[in-house]
Every structure is written in C-alpha cells, then in structure tokens.
Amino acid sequence: MTVTLADVAARARVSPATVSRVLNGNYPVAAATRERVLRAVDELDYVLNGPASSLAAATSDLVGILVNDIADPFFGIMAGAAQTEIGGQEGTGRAGGEKLAVVCNTGGSPERELTYLTLLQRQRAAAVILTGGALEDPAHIAAMTAKLAKLADAGTRVVLCGRPPLQGSDAIVAALAFDNRGGGRRLTDHLLTLGHRRIGYVAGPVERTTTRDRLEGHRAALRDAGLDGASEELTVHGSYSRRSGYEATLELLRRAPDLTAVVAANDTVALGACAAVRDQGLRIPADISVAGFDDLPFSVDATPALTTVRLPLFEAGARAGRLAMGTESPPPGGIATIPAELMARASTAPPRTG
Amino acid sequence: MTVTLADVAARARVSPATVSRVLNGNYPVAAATRERVLRAVDELDYVLNGPASSLAAATSDLVGILVNDIADPFFGIMAGAAQTEIGGQEGTGRAGGEKLAVVCNTGGSPERELTYLTLLQRQRAAAVILTGGALEDPAHIAAMTAKLAKLADAGTRVVLCGRPPLQGSDAIVAALAFDNRGGGRRLTDHLLTLGHRRIGYVAGPVERTTTRDRLEGHRAALRDAGLDGASEELTVHGSYSRRSGYEATLELLRRAPDLTAVVAANDTVALGACAAVRDQGLRIPADISVAGFDDLPFSVDATPALTTVRLPLFEAGARAGRLAMGTESPPPGGIATIPAELMARASTAPPRTG
DNA sequence: CTGTTAGCGCCTTCAT
DNA sequence: ATGAAGGCGCTAACAG
Numbered sequence: 001m002t003v004t005l006a007d008v009a010a011r012a013r014v015s016p017a018t019v020s021r022v023l024n025g026n027y028p029v030a031a032a033t034r035e036r037v038l039r040a041v042d043e044l045d046y047v048l049n050g051p052a053s054s055l056a057a058a059t060s061d062l063v064g065i066l067v068n069d070i071a072d073p074f075f076g077i078m079a080g081a082a083q084t085e086i087g088g089q090e091g092t093g094r095a096g097g098e099k100l101a102v103v104c105n106t107g108g109s110p111e112r113e114l115t116y117l118t119l120l121q122r123q124r125a126a127a128v129i130l131t132g133g134a135l136e137d138p139a140h141i142a143a144m145t146a147k148l149a150k151l152a153d154a155g156t157r158v159v160l161c162g163r164p165p166l167q168g169s170d171a172i173v174a175a176l177a178f179d180n181r182g183g184g185r186r187l188t189d190h191l192l193t194l195g196h197r198r199i200g201y202v203a204g205p206v207e208r209t210t211t212r213d214r215l216e217g218h219r220a221a222l223r224d225a226g227l228d229g230a231s232e233e234l235t236v237h238g239s240y241s242r243r244s245g246y247e248a249t250l251e252l253l254r255r256a257p258d259l260t261a262v263v264a265a266n267d268t269v270a271l272g273a274c275a276a277v278r279d280q281g282l283r284i285p286a287d288i289s290v291a292g293f294d295d296l297p298f299s300v301d302a303t304p305a306l307t308t309v310r311l312p313l314f315e316a317g318a319r320a321g322r323l324a325m326g327t328e329s330p331p332p333g334g335i336a337t338i339p340a341e342l343m344a345r346a347s348t349a350p351p352r353t354g
Numbered sequence: 355m356t357v358t359l360a361d362v363a364a365r366a367r368v369s370p371a372t373v374s375r376v377l378n379g380n381y382p383v384a385a386a387t388r389e390r391v392l393r394a395v396d397e398l399d400y401v402l403n404g405p406a407s408s409l410a411a412a413t414s415d416l417v418g419i420l421v422n423d424i425a426d427p428f429f430g431i432m433a434g435a436a437q438t439e440i441g442g443q444e445g446t447g448r449a450g451g452e453k454l455a456v457v458c459n460t461g462g463s464p465e466r467e468l469t470y471l472t473l474l475q476r477q478r479a480a481a482v483i484l485t486g487g488a489l490e491d492p493a494h495i496a497a498m499t500a501k502l503a504k505l506a507d508a509g510t511r512v513v514l515c516g517r518p519p520l521q522g523s524d525a526i527v528a529a530l531a532f533d534n535r536g537g538g539r540r541l542t543d544h545l546l547t548l549g550h551r552r553i554g555y556v557a558g559p560v561e562r563t564t565t566r567d568r569l570e571g572h573r574a575a576l577r578d579a580g581l582d583g584a585s586e587e588l589t590v591h592g593s594y595s596r597r598s599g600y601e602a603t604l605e606l607l608r609r610a611p612d613l614t615a616v617v618a619a620n621d622t623v624a625l626g627a628c629a630a631v632r633d634q635g636l637r638i639p640a641d642i643s644v645a646g647f648d649d650l651p652f653s654v655d656a657t658p659a660l661t662t663v664r665l666p667l668f669e670a671g672a673r674a675g676r677l678a679m680g681t682e683s684p685p686p687g688g689i690a691t692i693p694a695e696l697m698a699r700a701s702t703a704p705p706r707t708g
Numbered sequence: 709c710t711g712t713t714a715g716c717g718c719c720t721t722c723a724t
Numbered sequence: 725a726t727g728a729a730g731g732c733g734c735t736a737a738c739a740g
Contacts, residue, residue, distance in 0.1 A: 002508065004733060015711045020735060030709060045504075050476040051408035052733035055716050060405060062477075070434045070457065076425035083424070083459045087466070087473075100473045102456030103424065105437045112441070119441075119454040122404040123416075150399075154356065242651060271655045278657075297596060301625045303632075303657040358717060369727045374719060384725060406717035409732050 011040035078317030085321030127324035133210030161320035174330035183309035183340030184217025200252035204265035245272025260351035267292035285349035304346035366394035432671030439675030481678035487564030515674035528684035537663035537694030538571025554606035558619035599626025614705035621646035639703035658700035
C-alpha cells in the first residue's frame with residue numbers, strides 16, 4: 001500500500017535510521033550510501049509521513065502566518081513575502097526538509113485568531129507570524145499573551161509583523177512594528193502645510209492598534225498646529241473597507257460642509273472616500289484633498305494618484321519570514337520600528353481660497 | 355511538561371480511550387463521563403497532539419488551498435470564502451474537531467505548485483483546493499495528474515476552483531470552472547456592438563488556461579464579426595500585473611495608433627492599461643475604451659468605472675470549500691461551469707467618429 | 709559512518 | 725459504555 005521508510009531501507013539495504021538520516025541531512029552519511037538511498041526513494045516514490053515524523057521529532061515543519069483579511073493586498077503582500085523566505089528554496093521535487101508556510105485568515109475575528117493559534121499549537125508548528133494590527137481589548141490581549149507563551153514554551157517561534165509587541169511578553173522572537181503614528185503625523189503635517197485647517201478623518205475599526213496609532217499621529221499634528229478642538233467631531237470610525245470609506249465620508253461632508261481635506265485610515269478606505277467626494281459633485285483635489293495610508297499598488301493608479309504613506313510591506317514580510325526561520329537575528333530588544341514614508345501625490349493640493 | 359491525553363484520563367479517572375472518544379465525539383459516551391473529561395481538559399489546558407493523532411488515525415485535519423498569487427484579491431477572495439466554509443464554525447475556544455484551512459502561495463510557479471502538493475501529501479491533508487488558472491505545459495500536466503492521483507489514493511479530497519478539470523482524471527472530487535471563454539466573448543461583443551473595429555488585446559501569460567480561454571472568446575467574437583485578420587498583431591502577452599498592462603498597452607498603441615479600444619486580461623492589467631492610455635494624452639473612453647475581467651472590488655472605483663466581466667469569486671470559493679469538506683455534493687459529472695456576467699460601465703463607449 | 713532499540717501520543721479493535 | 729493492548733511511521737540516543 002503506502003510505502004514507508006522501512007520499505008526504502010529494505011530496498012537500499014540499509015537500516016531505517018540511515019534513511020532517516022539522509023532524508024533529514026543533519027547527519028554524516030557516506031556519499032555512496034546516500035546515493036543508494038535517494039535512488040530507492042525515487043524508485044519507490046516515497047513520501048515522508050509528516051505526522052509520524054513530527055511525532056517522533058516533537059516538532060513539525062509547519063509555519064503559520066495569520067492575517068486579518070486575505071483579500072486585502074496589505075496582508076497578501078506581507079504574507080507572500082514571508083512565504084517566499086520560508087518555502088523559497090525552489091523545490092527539488094523531492095521536497096526534503098522544507099517548511100510548509102501556510103496562511104490563515106482570521107477575518108479580523110479575535111476568536112478565530114485564537115482558534116488558529118490553538119490549531120497551530122496542536123500541529124506543533126515550528127513558527128507563527130502574526131501580521132497587521134491587533135485588537136486592544138484587554139481580555140483578548142490576556143488570552144493572546146497566554147496562548148503565545150504556551151506556543152513559545154512548546155518551541156514555536158513567534159514573530160509579529162506590523163503589530164506592536166505585547167507588554168512584558170518574552171514569548172516573542174521579534175516584533176516588527178510599523179511607524180503608524182509617525183506616518184499619520186507626517187501625512188497630516190503635509191495637509192497642514194498645504195494650508196488645510198478643516199480636515200476630516202475616516203478612522204479604522206476602534207480598538208485596533210493600527211487605527212489608534214494612525215489617529216494619534218493625526219491628532220498630534222493637529223494639536224501642534226493648535227487645531228485639536230474639532231478633531232472629535234471630524235472623526236468617523238468604520239471598517240477597513242471601501243464601502244465604509246464611502247459612507248463615512250458622506251457623513252463627514254454632512255457634518256462639516258466646510259471640509260477641505262479627508263484623511264482615510266488606509267488606501268482602500270481612501271478609494272471609497274474619493275468616490276463619495278465625487279458623487280457629491282466635488283473635485284479632487286480642487287475642492288477636497290484626499291489621502292490614504294499603506295501605498296498599496298493600486299494607489300498610484302487612482303485618479304488623481306493618491307497621496308498616502310508608504311509602508312514597506314514586502315520587505316517587512318520577508319524579514320518576518322527570515323526571523324521566523326531563524327535565518328536573521330532579531331533586532332536589539334527584539335523590537336524594530338519600520339519607518340513610514342509620506343508619498344505626496346496628486347490627490348492633495350492647497351485648499352481653494354475663499 | 356506537556357500535558358497528554360493520559361494526564362487528562364488520570365485527572366478524569368477514566369481510560370485514555372474514553373478521553374479520545376469524547377474528544378472525537380464519534381462514539382457514545384455517558385453524559386456524566388463526558389462532562390468530567392471536558393472539565394479535566396479545561397483544567398489541564400490540554401491541547402491535542404496533532405501529529406500523534408494524525409499518525410494513529412492516518413489522516414489529518416489540514417486542508418490546503420493553493421493560489422497563484424496571494425497578493426491578488428482574485429485569489430484572496432476565493433481563498434477567504436473557502437476558509438470560511440472550512441474553519442468557519444466560530445471556535446469554541448477548545449478547538450475540537452476543526453479543520454485547519456491554510457492557503458499556500460505558489461507564485462504561479464509550477465515547481466512550487468508541485469512542492470506544495472508534496473508537502474500537503476506528506477501531512478496527509480484531508481483535502482486540497484486548487485484555485486485559478488493552470489499551466490498548460492504537457493509535462494506539468496502529467497506531473498500534476500500523477501500527483502493528484504496519489505493524493506486521492508491516500509484519501510485526500512481534491513477540488514478545483516476556477517480551473518478546468520484534468521483530462522481523464524478521476525482523482526478529483528469536483529471542478530468548478532469559470533466560463534472565461536463565454537465572458538471574453540461577451541466582452542468583445544459589447545465592444546463590437548458599440549462600433550469598435552480596431553481592438554487591442556493585452557493577454558495574460560501564455561500557456562495558462564485562463565489566458566487562452568479569455569483570448570479564445572475574444573477571437574471568436576472577432577471572427578464572427580469578420581474581423582479576425584488583425585487579431586494576432588493586436589495581441590500582446592504579459593503577466594497579470596499592472597506594470598505589464600501598462601507596457602503592453604504602450605506597445606499596442608505604438609503598433610496600431612488607430613486603436614479605439616483595449617481589452618485587458620484582467621482588472622489589474624486594465625488599470626495599467628488605463629494609466630498608459632492617459633499618459634499618452636488620450637481620454638477614456640472618449641479616445642480609447644478600456645475593459646477588464648474579474649470585476650474585483652476596486653474596478654467600480656476606477657475613473658471611469660471599469661467595464662469588465664464579473665466572476666462570482668466568493669460564491670465559487672465558498673462552494674469549493676463545501677465540496678472539499680463533503681458538505682455539498684458534487685455537480686453531475688463532477689464538473690460545473692460558473693457563468694461570467696458582463697458589467698458594462700463607463701470605461702467603454704462608442705469610438706470617436708472620423 | 710551505520711545498525712539497534714525504544715519510545716513519541718494517540719486511535720482502534722477487542723474484550724468486558 | 726468503558727478499559728486494555730497493540731501499533732501507526734519515524735527519530736534519537738546508544739552502541740559499535
């Protein structure tokens with residue numbers, strides 16, 4: 001039926017242990033023997049039994065990458081980059097000693113996030129990468145901290161990518177945090193410099209680290225310009241979706257018809273904001289400036305090209321992948337802040353005068 | 355150290371076998387006993403050892419979803435929908451009996467596709483879903499057919515989503531194929547009806563089923579209109595990327611300055627085409643009509659809104675997920691063709707006269 | 709460098 | 725409805 005290691009051993013006239021050794025390559029084996037074993041493997045078309053191997057070795061070659069929304073390129077880019085670093089050695093066809101990088105879609109649900117972590121713990125995953133903003137609910141943070149500690153105890157390497165480190169948790173190999181606050185600040189500074197004074201803000205879902213950090217940056221910029229008075233009124237929360245951006249912008253325009261600029265939580269939301277502005281018969285940027293965040297590939301193609309904040313998603317994902325593999329050493333203190341760069345484009349301009 | 359089933363059994367004062375039975379739920383257990391066991395599980399914070407379980411049961415709860423490009427929403431939407439159906443029962447926290455739906459990014463590389471399949475075979479995956487267009491290279495087809503047969507032999511359910519069935523392979527549970535040909539045809543018919551006669555085509559990568567089918571539909575429409583003469587010259591192949599669409603369109607415009615419309619392989623490519631058209635100082639659709647394919651969420655937000663062909667990606671992905679789980683019965687013959695619907699929007703209009 | 713010997717933790721007949 | 729026992733296929737000491 002299904003061919004086992006013992007079959008290969010018999011065919012190659014060696015012991016099972018030897019076959020195991022050449023397959024795992026972590027042990028000296030005579031070249032001639034190795035050759036014989038590999039031939040037997042090919043002839044028999046042998047495929048290692050992963051569960052058996054993992055059971056015996058008490059570790060598996062699974063690496064989990066958790067994302068909030070797999071249909072959002074923000075996550076796709078990071079996850080793809082990480083996978084490239086992890087499973088990237090261009091299969092020999094025999095698939096020896098390779099890690100299986102898999103992405104798990106939580107849909108932003110905290111329960112599903114924990115469930116996936118449990119499932120990966122069950123599989124004795126070699127590593128786990130958590131991407132994107134985290135929920136700030138205390139109960140969930142506590143549950144996550146406990147779960148990650150357990151994973152780390154069991155030997156799973158935990159890496160955070162685009163998410164701030166957990167307080168006082170030593171379970172984590174490394175955390176790569178985006179400078180969302182700084183980026184948000186620079187974006188609003190840009191608008192202020194252009195002369196805007198009435199700036200609407202379409203924020204992301206409440207209780208998310210990304211939402212809070214970007215909003216904080218925005219408010220810090222306003223405060224320093226002596227404009228924080230109206231910022232509550234000019235902020236609307238929504239989800240990270242185009243539709244949400246559309247509706248929030250309509251609401252903003254209703255609340256404050258004198259608005260001259262709208263800052264969106266991310267590029268997708270900004271697209272919705274643009275549509276709303278246009279549907280109100282207003283021009284971008286002549287009547288209203290619009291800005292996004294992330295600099296996803298489509299942003300430069302929007303008309304007008306979207307002013308936004310560039311996050312090096314691919315680079316960060318790749319680095320997270322290497323960190324998870326142990327290929328790269330963690331930054332000092334296990335924490336690195338990834339810079340965010342302002343991309344001033346055509347969707348922002350000085351406000352109309354008068 | 356790590357708590358095992360035996361520990362739970364001891365705590366609950368039952369045999370390991372009983373614990374196994376309540377955890378798997380496939381066997382009658384007295385309510386009182388079950389209660390006691392579950393309490394012990396919670397108290398000990400027990401997590402099943404997946405590898406051990408899979409080894410003993412000769413099957414795992416892993417379900418693999420292969421995608422060509424995880425950063426492309428085309429795949430993200432299908433994969434997300436499939437995952438929802440598979441891992442969707444909103445975790446009880448204890449994560450009992452749940453499948454682990456994971457997505458694997460092949461990056462469009464045939465080697466990596468096979469490698470992932472081997473890795474999943476090694477894990478004794480419960481099911482595998484292959485999404486998106488397939489490579490038409492005979493050697494790769496043969497290798498895939500063989501590999502899928504082996505997976506099926508080992509009890510893995512194989513489902514195709516957005517990909518035509520393999521010739522004479524009975525390894526597959528079901529194949530959901532998009533009507534790319536029909537969609538391509540209707541799109542070009544739409545342009546012909548508007549009055550276009552010189553239509554450029556930015557095709558996808560050669561040797562991909564999606565590329566060929568869409569192109570065939572396009573050419574069939576031209577042929578029926580008696581216009582197939584120039585179609586070779588007016589076709590440029592590229593990858594499924596914005597950049598590729600941009601460059602191919604420039605090339606097309608160079609070759610045939612009298613073009614009045616450009617059809618792109620998909621929406622992402624169409625965005626690049628729009629940018630190229632604009633950079634040449636031409637207006638859409640006044641000077642040149644542009645159309646895409648897939649109807650990804652951003653298409654409606656393009657300016658002008660993109661005429662395209664709608665594929666029910668979410669519905670198809672969800673159905674594939676149910677098929678993989680055995681929750682839904684396969685279509686007659688194991689094959690279903692998913693219809694593609696023309697979405698005529700503002701990026702196409704009659705050609706300028708004279 | 710290679711063979712032998714024990715398990716890894718769970719599921720699954722087979723009894724009871 | 726529950727317990728006892730064997731083995732799933734592989735790896736990891738330990739010898740040699």
